[in-house]
Amino acid sequence: MASQKDVKRYLAYWFQLGKKVVINNGAATLLPQKVIAGDHYSDEFEECWQRIISPESGDCYLEGTHETIAELLTPAWDLSPCSRCSMPVPVKNMGMPPLLCPCFDLMSWPNTELPAPRSPVNNQEQLRAIRDRLLNNLSSSSG
Numbered sequence: 493m494a495s496q497k498d499v500k501r502y503l504a505y506w507f508q509l510g511k512k513v514v515i516n517n518g519a520a521t522l523l524p525q526k527v528i529a530g531d532h533y534s535d536e537f538e539e540c541w542q543r544i545i546s547p548e549s550g551d552c553y554l555e556g557t558h559e560t561i562a563e564l565l566t567p568a569w570d571l572s573p574c575s576r577c578s579m580p581v582p583v584k585n586m587g588m589p590p591l592l593c594p595c596f597d598l599m600s601w602p603n604t605e606l607p608a609p610r611s612p613v614n615n616q617e618q619l620r621a622i623r624d625r626l627l628n629n630l631s632s633s634s635g
Contacts (some may be wrong), residue, residue, distance in 0.1 A: 494571045494582070499564050500541060501611050502571050502580040504533060506554055507540075508609035509579075509601060511594055513561070515543065517550045531614040556594040557582070577602040579609070 494502075503513060504527050512521040522543060524536040533541075544552045544561050552561045559582045563569060571580040574593040579602075581593045595601050 494564050494569050496565060498571050498580075499561060500533070502564070502582075503541070503544070503554065503561075504528070504537060504611065505579055505609035506594055507537070509595075509598060511598075512555045513540070513544055513552055514555055515549045515552045519550075521555070528610070528612050530612065531616075532612045554594055556597055 507513075507524055507527045510523070512523040514521050522540045524534065524540045526534040527537045528534060543549055545565075553559060554561075559569065564571070564582055568585055570583050570585060572583045573579065574581045574595060576593060577595045579593065579595055
């Protein structure tokens, strides 16, 4: 089952490649300009997320897909890496998988020369982990 955190990350990754979310049964689209702000999602992204999960927004889905965000939040769906581009794509737990990855209409994707979309990173946690690994290696080699 895709958790709310997984679905948020799925949208954040695709927003970073310029994919929009269609809301209000096709009446409007959302695409935040800034998705990540340091070690968390941007306020603009969080506002989009709140609109997407709001019942007043009707059916919402990522451009180029058929599965609604509400469907992805049910136990029937998981998010797995696309075999072509490794971006997260919805996969039904049982039955047939979706026909297309949202990357099908991105002519310049996958592009290994550009940084891949990512989740927010806490720099302090990353630096602590590096420090701890170095200290462990130092203590292992001096013993």
